[in-house]
Amino acid sequence: MVLTVLVVGLLVLPHVAAGMAPHQQVSALPQSGQQGRGKISEAEAYYRKGLSEYRSRNFMESLSAARKAVRLAPEEPRYQHLLGVSLFGLGQLSDAHSAFEKAVTFDPLNPNFKYDLAVLYLRLGDTGKARELLEEVVRLDARLPMAFVFLGRIYHNEKKTEEGLQAFEKALNLNPTLLGLHYHIGISYSALGDDGRAIEEMEQEVKLHPDFIQARIELGDLYLRVGKPEAEVEHLRHALKLDSNLARAHFLLGKALYKMGRDEEALASLEAATQTNPTMSEPHYLMVQIYMRQEKNDLAQQQLKLFEQKMKVRVAP
Numbered sequence: 001m002v003l004t005v006l007v008v009g010l011l012v013l014p015h016v017a018a019g020m021a022p023h024q025q026v027s028a029l030p031q032s033g034q035q036g037r038g039k040i041s042e043a044e045a046y047y048r049k050g051l052s053e054y055r056s057r058n059f060m061e062s063l064s065a066a067r068k069a070v071r072l073a074p075e076e077p078r079y080q081h082l083l084g085v086s087l088f089g090l091g092q093l094s095d096a097h098s099a100f101e102k103a104v105t106f107d108p109l110n111p112n113f114k115y116d117l118a119v120l121y122l123r124l125g126d127t128g129k130a131r132e133l134l135e136e137v138v139r140l141d142a143r144l145p146m147a148f149v150f151l152g153r154i155y156h157n158e159k160k161t162e163e164g165l166q167a168f169e170k171a172l173n174l175n176p177t178l179l180g181l182h183y184h185i186g187i188s189y190s191a192l193g194d195d196g197r198a199i200e201e202m203e204q205e206v207k208l209h210p211d212f213i214q215a216r217i218e219l220g221d222l223y224l225r226v227g228k229p230e231a232e233v234e235h236l237r238h239a240l241k242l243d244s245n246l247a248r249a250h251f252l253l254g255k256a257l258y259k260m261g262r263d264e265e266a267l268a269s270l271e272a273a274t275q276t277n278p279t280m281s282e283p284h285y286l287m288v289q290i291y292m293r294q295e296k297n298d299l300a301q302q303q304l305k306l307f308e309q310k311m312k313v314r315v316a317p
Contacts, residue, residue: 043072043079050082059089077107085116088123096120111141118150127154138170145174145181152184161191177208183215190218195226206235213239213246220252229256247277255286263290281310 050065063086069079084099100117107113118133131154137147152167165188171181186201199222205215216239223232236253239246254269267290270283284307291300 040073043069043076046072047076047079047082050086054082054086054089057089059086062086063090075106077103077110077113080106081113081116084120088116088120093120093124097124109140111137111144111147114140115144115147118147122150127157130154142170143174145171145178148174149178149181149184152188156184156188156191161188164188165192179209179212180205180215182208183212183218186215186218186222190222195222198222199226210238211242213242213249216242217246217249217252220249220256224252224256224259229259232256233260245276247273247280250276251280251283251286254283258286258290263294266290279310281307284310 046065046069050062050069053059053065054062062082066079066083066086069076070083073079080099080103084096084103087093087096087099097117097120100113100120103113104110104117114133115137118130118137121127121130121133131151134147134151134154137144138151148167148171152164152171155161155164155167165185168181168185168188171178172185175181182201182205186198186205189195189201190198199219202215202219202222205212206219209215216235220232220236220239223229223235233253233256236249236256239249240253243249250269250273254266254273257263257266257269267287270287270290273280273283284303287303288300288307291297291303
């Protein structure tokens with residue numbers, strides 16, 4: 001079992017910056033006198049309007065207000081940060097990168113700004129730069145659980161499972177109910193060969209978040225590996241109630257039912273897997289086993305040919 005969900009679910013904007021309060025202290029601006037104070041006041045009004053629009057996910061409106069604030073006070077890091085998250089929300093990643101870089105340059109000790117820049121690098125696929133920034137973030141402020149979660153996921157993908165697990169444990173101490181956290185801890189224990197502990201963590205995840213589909217599927221896989229197909233069936237059926245287009249869930253369910261000797265139900269699930277994902281070859285091979293057990297050799301041969309076509313191999317008789 002490998003961690004393949006680095007950018008699935010957690011890298012959408014609400015999880016990136018909306019929950020993180022921007023820096024609250026107004027930086028000193030190179031303005032003086034009544035005119036300068038007037039510009040500061042006007043820029044701050046635009047910023048507050050933009051922040052409100054951003055929190056309501058009105059990204060075009062927040063972008064417009066942020067640009068006006070930046071025009072009046074281009075060296076204010078909060079305004080550059082708001083500009084960045086607004087652009088991020090609109091998918092304008094290159095421009096968002098520029099704004100985040102300016103925010104970090106103007107306020108290099110602000111962990112929130114560096115965190116959002118790190119998440120942008122993750123979105124761009126540059127995990128090296130993201131890791132460096134996240135390591136700076138947790139040195140600056142060890143109270144941001146998502147920074148530890150992202151670090152843990154990066155370490156895991158770099159085959160540094162123990163370091164990843166340590167990062168997840170730090171996040172756990174900060175927020176034990178965080179969506180996906182027990183799932184990632186479970187993935188780590190599975191990678192370390194401790195399926196029992198992995199199951200405990202995955203069960204905790206679905207207890208906290210019953211509709212977290214990926215945890216249900218991984219639980220199904222884990223229970224199959226430890227020889228408990230009945231428990232596997234429960235979780236996979238729940239996942240498929242939430243989303244019937246999960247080819248892997250259909251396949252694993254068919255595998256569990258096959259192990260339980262419920263051949264007809266297994267065949268139905270395996271057929272559903274091939275219909276949901278026509279490129280899958282594994283269901284066909286399992287159907288070969290079922291039809292052979294039923295002594296339906298013609299049907300077994302048909303499935304074997306389909307398996308060979310998709311795998312582009314020839315299976316010896």
